[in-house]
Amino acid sequence: MVKHKEETTDQSPLTLRLEALDEARTLGEGRVEQVTLDAALLVLERAAARRSLSAEHTVVGFFGATGSGKSTLFNAVTGENIARSAATRPTTSQPLAGIWGSEGAGPLLDWLDVAERHVLDNATPQNSTQQNAQSGTQAGAASSSSEKGSVRSWFRKDPKVPGGLILLDLPDFDSTELKHREIVERLAGMVDVIVWVLDPQKYADATVHHDFMRKFSAHGAVTMVVLNQIDRLNEREVPQVLDSLRGIMAQDGLTKVDLHAVSARTGQGVDKLRASIRRVADERAALSTRLMADVERTSEALAQGATWEPLAQIESVDEQRLARQLAHASGVDVVVRAVQRSYALDAGAKTGWPVTRWISRLRPDPLRRLNLKSKDVNPAVNRTSLPKPGAAQRAEADGAVREFADRASTGAPDAWRSSIRKAARSSAEILPDRLDQALANTDLAANKGSWWWPIFSVIQWLALVAAVVGLGWLGVLFGLQYFQIQPPETPTVEGWPVPTLLVAFGVLLGIVLGIAGSVFARFGAKSRARTARKRLNEAVRKVAHEHVTAPVSAEIDRYNRFINAVSRARGQQGRRR
Missing domain, CATH: 3.40.50.300 (P-loop containing nucleotide triphosphate hydrolases)
Incomplete structure (x- = not known):
């Protein structure tokens, strides 16, 4: 009827199974019905008491x-x-x-x-x-x-x-x-x-x-x-x-x-x-056999609904998808567009025709309006001026987190799926603020110019000086003729008076630089926007990892350790993925 004799070593099969049951009970706290956990605790207490008495x-x-x-x-x-x-x-x-x-x-x-x-x-x-x-x-x-x-x-x-x-x-x-x-x-x-x-x-x-x-x-x-x-x-x-x-x-x-x-x-x-x-x-094996049976029955109750297959660790593609969805919901697109427009404005102010540059400075800087162009700010209190997330944005973020948790918990029992969803939403109250703080503290290079700005600016000023000198020269010649004073002979180049050439050169060069500067500014703005999006997405990903992915990963690891402990409590080799 009873085939195995009582083991007396510290690492006897019964000892190992009781330890595994205790581990499974601890890991199941808050995930398994309390009545089942209480039953497991009773088995452990009775086993400890019975084994301390006459064997x-x-x-x-x-x-x-x-x-x-x-x-x-x-x-x-x-x-x-x-x-x-x-x-x-x-x-x-x-x-x-x-x-x-x-x-x-x-x-x-x-x-x-x-x-x-x-x-x-x-x-x-x-x-x-x-x-x-x-x-x-x-x-x-x-x-x-x-x-x-x-x-x-x-x-x-x-x-x-x-x-x-x-x-x-x-x-x-x-x-x-x-x-x-x-x-x-x-x-x-x-x-x-x-x-x-x-x-x-x-x-x-x-x-x-x-x-x-x-x-x-x-x-x-x-x-x-x-x-x-x-x-x-x-x-x-x-x-x-x-x-x-x-x-x-x-x-x-x-x-x-x-x-x-x-x-x-x-x-x-x-x-x-x-x-x-x-x-x-x-x-003299009944004691051990009886306790083994108690552990077996309690382990089955603990694992009710479990698939006995460990959950896979979170795939990077799932984490990246979550980060993209949270980035969209938190206003990364708005910031990226502001970076692009801000760069274009700054490029115009630095490389445009010097006479009209002041006009561009009258236009509001979208990054400054979002409080993303300030210098020497405290990262701990720095926030953007983005509008608070509306119902649609909140729903989008909540949906992204819920979808992420559902994918991560596929195959787990209902109680553990619920605990994984709870872990994913453990920072739901502070997540919007953490995302906003991440955007505010991302280096967008908002106050950094491009290498070509000073070159274009110097040439623009030289063109303007040439045009002003030419106009001044022509003005002097016109005044001398007006007062019937014989002007000195005006130098020419290929038959063209130098003053006229200076004016024409200055105006044409300014026009060409303006067109070229707008083209350069367009490409530069797109490049700066791409860089900003990459940095913003990475900042959002770090927040998502800390407040969503990491808690979910910890819960998945807890579930895997739970079914491993239950398997060992049942006398089976623990399953490891």
Whole structure:
């Protein structure tokens, strides 16, 4: 029934699985239902307490419904009339213990809260006549017919051989007394071996199977099922009832459980039941197996809905898409257009015709209006003058974050998908301000000119000087002629008067420079806008990473560690991607 012996090293399989369960419980805080987390904590606390107590004793609990003959069977197995059995039911109101190997059993029974204790190491079974006289039953017939000596004849307590046994007779789990049911439910989670005692009349009772046996389907390795009172059936009915019971047990998930047909009254089958109990106690593996089953059942509950496949880490393409969407929602396009127009204005003011440059300075600078052209600002308090995001912009940003979280959480259970969405929105209140601050502190080179500006400016001034000199020269010549004064001979070039050439050269050069400057300014503005967009997008990406991507990545990592821990708690190798 039990195949593996108790490991005692610090790194035993049970220890590792308990540690994994505790890790899974911690990681599941706020993501898994609290009732499941509480159940896991209870398993861990019980495991810690039970492992600190006697490992030499195997605790076997007899659980049964009213009328199943559980107490009579307990007496038959122990060979002592210590459990009360009578026609008036229920007869057992508190758990009582039959003990073989009293040394070390006290603290264990204190933990189980079992006050009534009977040490059976040196007891001698009474014969059937004595027992019938005391209890009104024939429970002792099993003892007198199958064993004549001490109770040690079926459970040997040799001081040289470690090992002990504690049998518990428990109240009926369908008792009308609520206190009785509470005792049964508590001890069902604490004993090392569970023995379900059924009777031919109520073996198919839904309460027995749905409320109790099915809940412990994972504990088949430390479970026995006893069909008592088979003496009430004729020989042909016994196999039929056993087959029916096996079918119901299969529905409960108890397909590999020992099934015993006994009669506590006549002693039929009691020896085989004793032998099964003795084998479990001798192997001394029930404690470990029971705790393993507790961990298994709790781990399954923790991982309910999990796909058992780790979530992929966030792809860079998804992060870039999020950054682009947030950039658009935060007004990066507006800033980029302002950079382009601001550059064009500055280029005109620096390279345009000197006489009309002042006109361009009268036009408002869009970057300055956005508070993005100030010098010597404190980055911690620097903000743009962009309009506050409207409903459309907020909806766009929220939609981008939600879409990002949904893609990242694909394949996770609903509770974990919700936690990933929550992580993505953990900075929703401050995200707009952080994005605005990122835009305000991005170096847009707003106050930086281009290499060609001073060249064009110098040439423009030279052209203007040439035109002014030419005009002045012509003016002097005109004045001398007006006053009938013979002017000096005017130099010419290829027949063209130099003053006229200076004026023409200055005006034409100014026009050419103006056209060339506008072309250069257009290309320069586009180049500056591209650079600004790249820097702004990178600033937005950093904010998105800090306030959206990083929390989501942390939650994904937490989920992956959770399913890894659950897998290890179930005795499987942790899955790592």
